[in-house]
Amino acid sequence: MSHPAPYPVRLADEITRQLGQLSDHVSQLPPPQAAQVIARVLDPDTGVLGAVTHLLATGSVFAKDQAERGVLPAEVWLALGRACNELGDITLDLDEHKDALQRVGAQPAATAVEPPAPAPLVIRRRR
Template sequence: MPYPNPRIIVLADRIALWMRQMSRLLDQLPADQALNAVSRVLHPDDSLLVGFTSLVETGARIAREQAERGELPPEVCLALGRAANELHSIGLDLDEHKDTLARAGAPAGAAKGRPASPAPLVARRHR
């Protein structure tokens, strides 16, 4: 087995650090700015979520190849495949709300239309 590429390890560590930093910074932002950042991170077309989903899908494909050669337990391959499927489903769930998130994160005064009214938080999941 070849030695791990140190650049990819450093990159993975930096990305994880940046994500933790971003999460902490979101708590300090005004709501409109935080929503703007969240809508960019979770946008289903081109975002961090899309990149992460692609990364997990690639990992699942590699794990499958390794499992087929007997170099990795099949449970790992299946777990990565399920994770990739779940991330894809999350992207589909968010897709129907991308415009709403973008409007909610727009600068004050830029949003048009009727203001949102308070609503009880109820799980409404439909696929």
């Protein structure tokens, strides 16, 4: 007889399923609503991206403890720590664009008399 997955595993599966649903919804939303959703997801303090970064940090602490006990290879801890740091950097980069997303999200769907000029999509990135 198989054992049911423990609650945290089921919770992770449910969150993953709901993120898939959210992606499907965003792809079908009008631009102002899609921008609102994306701005909320990217919020470093209360959004999904910040929460995932925090989850990776928690996982890194766990992996460090387990690596020190010899249960996990140190590379697992280092990889989780690196992923957490890089995701944190990405979160900060995206936070710079929060105002633009919020501006688009605040616009009514049908107010544009003249469409905005397209922007070039190739830009230089500073690092």
